[in-house]
Amino acid sequence: MTAELNSFHRILEVEMLPVTEVADGRFDGILIVASPYYVHDLKEFSRTLTLAIELDNGLRTEAGVIPLPNYKAGRLIYSPVGCVDEDYDDVRCFRKAANIGIRRAIKAGVTKPMVILQNHPQFNNGSLITLVGVLEGLYVPLQIREKDPRKIHNITSLGVYSKYHDEIDELIQTASLLETGRRIACDIGDSDPERMAPPKVEQYITTIFADTSIKIEVIKDVKEFAKSYPLFEAVNRAANKIERHHGRIMFLEYMPKEEVKKTLFFVGKGVTYDTGGLDVKINGGMAGMSRDKCGAAAVVGFFKIVERLQPKHLRVIGGLGIVRNSIGTNAYVQDELIKARSGVMVRVGNTDAEGRMIMADILCKMKEMAVNAVNPHIYTIATLTGHAVLTAGFGYNIIIDNGPAKKEKHAQKLQLMGEEISDPYEISVLRREDFNFMKGQGVGDDLISSNNKPSSVTPRGHQCPLAFLIMASGLDKHGSGHEKPLKYSHIDIAASTLNYPNPGTGAPVLSLANAHLLNLEHN
Structure with missing residues (x-):
């Protein structure tokens, strides 16, 4: 069991780094989970995102990779939550979009993504659930970890940035804690x-x-x-x-x-x-x-x-x-x-x-x-x-x-x-x-x-x-x-x-x- 648990912890404890500089050279991809109607709040990227959505209307509903030539990270992975209906939608739209987004980043070859958290006026918990969705997307089933390690993703660290949250460390700790319990349930259940x-x-x-x-x-x-x-x-x-x-x-x-x-x-x-x-x-x-x-x-x-x-x-x-x-x-x-x-x-x-x-x-x-x-x-x-x-x-x-x-x-x-x-x-x-x-x-x-x-x-x-x-x-x-x-x-x-x-x-x-x-x- 020792090798198995080492594998478990290596994947579970992805190094999560709160960062203050979006242009930090440690990261090779920037992941944004947001509604197309709130991209203007992303001042550093709003122009890039707006032009990309105008060029490809599919980005309103599907995740995509956008070049960022002026940033060391080089690329932006945008995963939209879509048009949120305040009567019937719930915070799961962030969890799903974050899950899709991090999986898209893995396919693009990203190894050190930085997640930029956004506020949404309807969901106070949107940032936490975004992190929950990202970590969920990084989960690799127990038997895959044991039988075919080649199928384990190459993500080694995860940056987290938000201009809206003073207690970013606490947010990260809560998401990691929840994912710890969820992953154990999945290891046994799946x-x-x-x-x-x-x-x-x-x-x-x-x-x-x-x-x-x-x-x-x-x-x-x-x-x-x-x-x-x-x-x-x-x-x-x-x-x-x-x-x-x-x-x-x-x-x-x-x-x-x-x-x-x-x-x-x-x-x-x-x-x-x-x-x-x-x-x-x-x-x-x-x-x-x-x-x-x-x-x-x-x-x-x-x-x-x-x-x-x-x-x-x-x-x-x-x-x-x-x-x-x-x-x-x-x-x-x-x-x-x-x-x-x-x-x-x-x-x-x-x-x-x-x-x-x-x-x-x-x-x-x-x-x-x-x-x-x-x-x-x-x-x-x-x-x-x-x-x-x-x-x-x-x-x-x-x-x-x-x-x-x-x-x-x-x-x-x-x-x-x-x-x-x-x-x-x-x-x-x-x-x-x-x-x-x-x-x-x-x-x-x-x-x-x-x-x-x-x-x-x-x-x-x-x-x-x-x-x-x-x-x-x-x-x-x-x-x-x-x-x-x-x-x-x-x-x-x-x-x-x-x-x-x-x-x-x-x-x-x-x-x-x-x-x-x-x-x-x-x-």
Whole structure:
């Protein structure tokens, strides 16, 4: 792992240099991300840009390289954000344009670009998100770094200039911090099913948190699965015949040195490959299912930002269910009855609804801990349903609150934090019908894990699984009308991370960091 991590850090820690002189000879390209309607603000380059746009109208919507004969850098890479509609556009236009721009610079052979940050009257966070987009464009997937280093870009340093920001160093540090967490999420989430099979996920996580403040517990004993996490054990059963696919349950914990004032619990779905089990995915439905571990990956990415920031009053606990949903004679099956950790009897309805199965017992464990925790809030994060993609469309997280969280308007607050940081949310609501749908239908069963159809053809197909998680974990005993109400929110990231083979996004690391680590005044 040593060589791999050295590669990781070499690419991650691109030297970012705040500079004061645009004409500095250290740089061989200048990258500008701006609207064509605001090029007049770029006094040094406005004439050059205006003439170039007049000559090539395509520069209003597409990135291009423009000669700069009077500057040592020699060339300007202009990546337009396009015409911004103040009613419907959001700050992602800067992230996308910056990503495209830095990739265009790489194609042009630039090795030391300087990014000139611009203000936009509608987006206060535009400069930060521009840097986020640039760093995102510099990310090289883990397996490419390991298997074919020739495909790594040649960018060695990155200059950052702005006449609008006094705290440019702080802006750079924030962008680098966010990208650190996002890249770790992408390393885990985007790697193929063998490179990030459960034991290798464990290896990666324990390595990046070695000698840090993050405490790690790993459970791999099948007997312990059967005793304490029986729903997880059922999904793991077929994969457990293959040593390199043996499942893992991992717990991460950060404990602040000062008084705890808030406690966050995260449960992440880490299905390293989802075949659908015996309800096998057909018609090409398995493609991209190596990303079914992006929920767990996001939790790990968030923890890396926690480890870097060392928040003084925030305790964070994460539970990861890392497993392969395999096919075989030992696989769990429809109609099987399994008694969950909480004591409820679950009848399996569809083996392709494995995500809720692997999370429910871990969620129950978190519930047990949250009862005695200081100001707790529990999250599940998962690429849980195809229905989420149909509901929101690619690029959006879906957030659903339980009753106690809804009363605090948590979803609306997280949506605002997501909008600020280019990690947007759609809000869904739990209804009585969702709970009724998941109740048992046979003698002795309390719940069904799923109906017998895919979520994508099931009405309320992304809300019903949350009702299952609440009832299967025992969180239904901690609603608003109970003695110890617990806030719980579910984030379905299928629509924000599963757009395979497009690059991974690391969602929702940025929004969670913005909500809980960067904007402490909002908490």
